[in-house]
Structure formats: C-alpha cells, structure tokens
Amino acid sequence: MLEVDKMLEKCGDFSRLQVFMLLLFSVINLLSAMHYYSQTIISFVPKYWCADGLDLETEAPDVSSCQPLNTNATGHETCHSYNYETYMGYQSFTSEMNWICGEAWKLTLGQSMFFVGSVVGTLVLGYLADIVGRLPILILANLIAMTGNLLTMFGTSLPLFCIFRLIAGFATDSNFLMMYILVMEYMRPSLRTIGLSVCIGVFYCLGSMGAPWVAVLMGSWRGFLLVTSLPFALVPLFYFIVPESVQWLISKQKYDKAMACLKRVAKINGRQLDDSVYAQFIADCKLSQQNTKTTPNLLDLFKTTRLRRNTFILFFKSMVITLCYDAVSRNVQGLGISPFIMFSLSATTILPACLILIALQDRIGRKAMASSSLLLSGVFISVTGIVLYTASNHNTTIVVTLSVIGRFGVTVAYNSAAQYATELIPTCVRGQGVAAVHVMGYAFTFFSAYILYTRTVFSPLPEIILGVLSLLGACLCLLLPETLHRTLPTSLEEGEKFGINEHWYTFSCMEKRSQSVMKLAPARDKSLSASTDSSFYF
Incomplete structure (x- = not known):
C-alpha cells in the first residue's frame, strides 16, 4: 500500500497549505490559551476585609480577613459587606459576587463544574471526531467554548454559573487537539516537531502571558470574557481552508472524499498530478482494507x-x-x-x-x-x-x-x-x-x-x-x-x-549511528548492511 505520507509528498507536504494551517494553528493556540486560563482569571480573589463599621479612610489590613476588624481573632461576628484591594482596578467575578469566606464554596463548586465539563467533553467530542471527522468537531468545540464563556457573563446565580462553566469546560482540550491532529497529519514527518512546537511555544506562550493583562486592560471579568470569546466566531471560516484528515477518510473507507481532499491539497500547493496517481492510491487503499x-x-x-x-x-x-x-x-x-x-x-x-x-x-x-x-x-x-x-x-x-x-x-x-x-x-x-x-x-x-x-x-x-x-x-x-x-x-x-x-x-539516535557505521563497512559485508538498514525505516 502506498502510504498516505508518500501521497502527501506528491501533493505537497510543506507548501502553501501547510503554511496556512500553521498560521491557523497559531490562532487556535492564542484562543485556547485565553479560554483555558479564563477559569482562573475570572476567579481571582483580591485582598479583602470586612467593611462593617469602617470609615472610608480606614487603612486596609495587611492580610485578608472575614471578620469585622474591631473583633479579636476568636470572634464569630458575621460580616455583611466587604472592601477589596483590586489589582490595577480589575474586578473579578469573586469580588463582584462576594463569594468569599462562608460563600467561597460556591466558587469552588463552579470551578469543579468546568473540570467536569472538560472530562466529559473531551471524551464525547473525541468519540464524535472518529465518527463525523476532525474538522466538524474542531469548529463545534470552539463554538461551544465561545458560547460557554458568553453565557457565563449572565451567570450571576450559583445554578447558572455552574451550568455555564460546565458548557465552557466541555470544549476544553478538543478546541485545540483537533487542529493539532490535522496539522500533524498534513505536515511532512521531519518537520512536525519544529512546526507544531514553534506554534505552541510562541503563540500559546503569548496567549498565556497576555491573558491576565487583557483582564487588567478590560477592567472586569465580563469585559475579559467578551473580548476573548468573540474571536472564536472566526473558527468556522477554517472550513474553507483546512481539509479533513485524509487518513481518517481512508480509515472510514470514504475514498471519493479522500481523493477530493488530496486534489484540493495539490491545487493549493500548485502541484499537478495525473488522475491515475490518485486512482492507484485509492485502489491500493481498498486492497489493503478488504479485511479491515x-x-x-x-x-x-x-x-x-x-x-x-x-x-x-x-x-x-x-x-x-x-x-x-x-x-x-x-x-x-x-x-x-x-x-x-x-x-x-x-x-x-x-x-x-x-x-x-x-x-x-x-x-x-x-x-x-x-x-x-x-x-x-x-x-x-x-x-x-x-x-x-x-x-x-x-x-x-x-x-x-x-x-x-x-x-x-x-x-x-x-x-x-x-x-x-x-x-x-x-x-x-x-x-x-x-x-x-x-x-x-x-x-x-x-x-x-x-x-x-x-x-x-x-x-x-x-x-x-x-x-x-x-x-x-x-x-x-x-x-x-x-x-x-x-x-x-x-x-x-x-x-x-x-x-x-x-x-x-x-533508540532512533542509536539506529542512525549504526547506519553510519555500516556505510563504512567493506564491500563484502554489503548484503548484511542492506538487510539491516531495511529494518530502520530511514
């Protein structure tokens, strides 16, 4: 069977299409970093203290306190209002809702719902990706992430907050992973590490470093969610550029669609192939999958x-x-x-x-x-x-x-x-x-x-x-x-x-060294060298 990697080499495995896909993968890294850290950023707990009976000019204490400041450490008086020392004016969900002290369990519950959503969502969307394809799930996951974060802006009650964070968490990982798989499958094997690592290293790093400062710039948790969620609406446009996984299409025996994807890849990359090349590839795939x-x-x-x-x-x-x-x-x-x-x-x-x-x-x-x-x-x-x-x-x-x-x-x-x-x-x-x-x-x-x-x-x-x-x-x-x-x-x-x-x-490095040594072997050992090299896939 002619391997998919060999066919992609003919259609172009590092040309215009792969560059476009790496650029789009960079966008996904920025968006997924902002989405992942949104759970923590909106839940920041600034320094707080009880405001009951205090003048406006009263200095803030050194540490956060749940009790009125005019009581001792063993007192049990209930505080009815709090003051906050926000960092650079950023108001988090926690400070707006006063989910601190005796109400802190609500924030913990909401955060756990995001985690529950990520576990369930990753399994469900991963299963669907093998049923309907990688590309539809990539788009769906990112739209779910946008929806969950936008709905959270209106989730000022505990039940709604938990439900909306569950929805937002449902997309976590899948909104990144599907694009990762697609880029990896269309990239030349020798360039997968550098291509994927550069995109992740630069853009996920920028998204992670910039996320808290976007929150500071917007001044509130609602502004942060709004600004970081709206760009997800661009992801459906990926459908017109990113092809479906050829390997997945072949594994599902969707040969016509696999051929169409390969022709599209070749067209974008400026390659011209005879129809007989595609036909032979599909014939080889059918033959190898007769008992699969x-x-x-x-x-x-x-x-x-x-x-x-x-x-x-x-x-x-x-x-x-x-x-x-x-x-x-x-x-x-x-x-x-x-x-x-x-x-x-x-x-x-x-x-x-x-x-x-x-x-x-x-x-x-x-x-x-x-x-x-x-x-x-x-x-x-x-x-x-x-x-x-x-x-x-x-x-x-x-x-x-x-x-x-x-x-x-x-x-x-x-x-x-x-x-x-x-x-x-x-x-x-x-x-x-x-x-x-x-x-x-x-x-x-x-x-x-x-x-x-x-x-x-x-x-x-x-x-x-x-x-x-x-x-x-x-x-x-x-x-x-x-x-x-x-x-x-x-x-x-x-x-x-x-x-x-x-x-x-x-190890791969040992195999490489072995080949180099064998290339220096005498001519009389040539047959042994050739038979050994064939097992190394180099």
Missing part, C-alpha cells in the same frame, strides 16, 4: 496485547505528568506575589520548553525524549519540593524561581507526550484515543490533593511519591515503540504490529 474492521472504537485498543500495553503506558504517563504539574501549581500558593505576575512568569517556560523539543526530539527520537523528560521533570519537582520545604522562611524570589524551574520540566514532558501519543495511536481511533489519554490526566488530578496531604506524615513524602511515579513513567516509556521517521499506523492491525521488532533499548 470499518467501525473501530476506543475499546478496540484494549483487545490486542501490544496495543493494550501501549495504551496503558500512555494513560499512566499522562496521569504522572498532570499530577506533577498540579503539584507544582499547588506548592506555590500563598507566595505573596500578584497572580497576574505569577501567571506571566510561569508562562515564560512554554517557549523554552518547546525550543528544547525542537532541538532534541527529532535528533534523539520520541521515545528517548519522552523517557528523559519524565525523568528530568521528576528530578526537578523532587529538588524543588525539598528546597521549598527547607526555604519556606526565605524570600519570595527563591520560591518563585524554583516554581518556574519545576514548571519548565513538566512543560517539556507534557509537550513531548502530546505528540508521542498522537503519533502512536492508530488513525482510526486517534480522536478517541488521544482524548482518553488527556482525560486520564485530568481525572487523576483528583488524587493530587491526597498526595500533598501526605506532607502531614513526612514533609518530603509528596515529592518522593511524585518522583517515584515519574521514574516509573520514564521506565515504562522505554517499552513504547519509536515513531520518528516511521509511517504512522492507520488501522488497528497496523497499530498492533507497529515497532514489533524493537527492544526497550532501541
């Missing part, structure tokens, strides 16, 4: 030995990375630094992390990058946690610096894992599979609070647990097959056989 199941689903990933093993490893890796990221975030709470500044500082790690991927991932391979980044992130977090404990009484600069270092290590691991999972899961269930991997990470953040609670037993214990989990994840990644310079699996059968002859110690 046409309606696979997520559960099929668990029916065969190697696919089941790989899927469980991807699940565990996602769980470890998400747990580590959440632990880093929780360890820097109460720093005494503005949340706006902290957001921007932590977001600066996104670009360097992506540059590390660009520099190393296509050199050492996906497996080596995933394993080493997990190992290094575990070391970063362990050292950070220990130093955070020993330096708890020192200045804020030390704590913030260590926090940023920890975030950097986790970001490298997360970005590496995202591409690895997308390449490793077969096309026919890629939407469901990648969504399930992400959801496992989201779902297991539930346990992060309990892991951190073990600090009451032994201070460094949370970091020890996370370090052991990271080390175990790094070891398990060695059991995954390499995807660098390989034709990605399309069907479940191809996914089961993918990398079947590899060993845990087989």
Whole structure:
C-alpha cells in the first residue's frame, strides 16, 4: 500500500497549505490559551476585609480577613459587606459576587463544574471526531467554548454559573487537539516537531502571558470574557481552508472524499498530478482494507496485547505528568506575589520548553525524549519540593524561581507526550484515543490533593511519591515503540504490529549511528548492511 505520507509528498507536504494551517494553528493556540486560563482569571480573589463599621479612610489590613476588624481573632461576628484591594482596578467575578469566606464554596463548586465539563467533553467530542471527522468537531468545540464563556457573563446565580462553566469546560482540550491532529497529519514527518512546537511555544506562550493583562486592560471579568470569546466566531471560516484528515477518510473507507481532499491539497500547493496517481492510491487503499474492521472504537485498543500495553503506558504517563504539574501549581500558593505576575512568569517556560523539543526530539527520537523528560521533570519537582520545604522562611524570589524551574520540566514532558501519543495511536481511533489519554490526566488530578496531604506524615513524602511515579513513567516509556521517521499506523492491525521488532533499548539516535557505521563497512559485508538498514525505516 502506498502510504498516505508518500501521497502527501506528491501533493505537497510543506507548501502553501501547510503554511496556512500553521498560521491557523497559531490562532487556535492564542484562543485556547485565553479560554483555558479564563477559569482562573475570572476567579481571582483580591485582598479583602470586612467593611462593617469602617470609615472610608480606614487603612486596609495587611492580610485578608472575614471578620469585622474591631473583633479579636476568636470572634464569630458575621460580616455583611466587604472592601477589596483590586489589582490595577480589575474586578473579578469573586469580588463582584462576594463569594468569599462562608460563600467561597460556591466558587469552588463552579470551578469543579468546568473540570467536569472538560472530562466529559473531551471524551464525547473525541468519540464524535472518529465518527463525523476532525474538522466538524474542531469548529463545534470552539463554538461551544465561545458560547460557554458568553453565557457565563449572565451567570450571576450559583445554578447558572455552574451550568455555564460546565458548557465552557466541555470544549476544553478538543478546541485545540483537533487542529493539532490535522496539522500533524498534513505536515511532512521531519518537520512536525519544529512546526507544531514553534506554534505552541510562541503563540500559546503569548496567549498565556497576555491573558491576565487583557483582564487588567478590560477592567472586569465580563469585559475579559467578551473580548476573548468573540474571536472564536472566526473558527468556522477554517472550513474553507483546512481539509479533513485524509487518513481518517481512508480509515472510514470514504475514498471519493479522500481523493477530493488530496486534489484540493495539490491545487493549493500548485502541484499537478495525473488522475491515475490518485486512482492507484485509492485502489491500493481498498486492497489493503478488504479485511479491515470499518467501525473501530476506543475499546478496540484494549483487545490486542501490544496495543493494550501501549495504551496503558500512555494513560499512566499522562496521569504522572498532570499530577506533577498540579503539584507544582499547588506548592506555590500563598507566595505573596500578584497572580497576574505569577501567571506571566510561569508562562515564560512554554517557549523554552518547546525550543528544547525542537532541538532534541527529532535528533534523539520520541521515545528517548519522552523517557528523559519524565525523568528530568521528576528530578526537578523532587529538588524543588525539598528546597521549598527547607526555604519556606526565605524570600519570595527563591520560591518563585524554583516554581518556574519545576514548571519548565513538566512543560517539556507534557509537550513531548502530546505528540508521542498522537503519533502512536492508530488513525482510526486517534480522536478517541488521544482524548482518553488527556482525560486520564485530568481525572487523576483528583488524587493530587491526597498526595500533598501526605506532607502531614513526612514533609518530603509528596515529592518522593511524585518522583517515584515519574521514574516509573520514564521506565515504562522505554517499552513504547519509536515513531520518528516511521509511517504512522492507520488501522488497528497496523497499530498492533507497529515497532514489533524493537527492544526497550532501541533508540532512533542509536539506529542512525549504526547506519553510519555500516556505510563504512567493506564491500563484502554489503548484503548484511542492506538487510539491516531495511529494518530502520530511514
């Protein structure tokens, strides 16, 4: 069978269309960053104190207080009104609704609904992506994100706030992931890492760093949601530029639409191909799929030995990375630094992390990058946690610096894992599979609070647990097959056989070196060299 990558090479796998798609992917990165951080930004809690019985000229206390200032610390008087010290005049949802002190549980409930929505939505939209296609779900997810945020502007009661945050969370991850999959599938394999990483590193970083300052500029949470939501209305226009996944169309045996997409790609890229080339490609696809199941689903990933093993490893890796990221975030709470500044500082790690991927991932391979980044992130977090404990009484600069270092290590691991999972899961269930991997990470953040609670037993214990989990994840990644310079699996059968002859110690960089050595071998060993090279897919 003529591989899809080979056919795309004829139609153009890094020309006008791919440039357009990278530009649109950059837009998606900006929008998804703003949407993801909207949950936290609208919920900022500024310094507050009870306003009962106070004159307008009364100075603000040093710390937030729920009790009237004229009572002692053990008093139980109820406060009826509060004053706030807003940062640069920004009024959050929390300060407007007075959801603090005894009412703080309402804000927590609303935030949890966003999380519930993200878990359910990622699974549902991922499933639908394998039924109706990547492009329709990309558009639908972004419209849901816009709708949820705009409705939140009117959700000033607890039931409405919870419902609207559930809707907004429903789109989280899918509004980014579908475009990620499409760009990856249409990009030349050798340029996937650099293309995707540059877009994420630059534009997701800019969106993350800029989100809190957009809120400050607008002055209120409603203005922030309005300004960051309206651009989502542009995403339906992607339909006229972005083609549907050819690999998905072929996996669903929609050969006419697959041929139409390929012709469209060739036309945009200025390539001229004979109809016989397309006809031969479709004929080869039909021949290879005569005995292929046409309606696979997520559960099929668990029916065969190697696919089941790989899927469980991807699940565990996602769980470890998400747990580590959440632990880093929780360890820097109460720093005494503005949340706006902290957001921007932590977001600066996104670009360097992506540059590390660009520099190393296509050199050492996906497996080596995933394993080493997990190992290094575990070391970063362990050292950070220990130093955070020993330096708890020192200045804020030390704590913030260590926090940023920890975030950097986790970001490298997360970005590496995202591409690895997308390449490793077969096309026919890629939407469901990648969504399930992400959801496992989201779902297991539930346990992060309990892991951190073990600090009451032994201070460094949370970091020890996370370090052991990271080390175990790094070891398990060695059991995954390499995807660098390989034709990605399309069907479940191809996914089961993918990398079947590899060993845990087989790395792409080692293969490259072996080939270089064999090229220098004497002519009498030429047949052995040729037979060995054929197994490396280079």
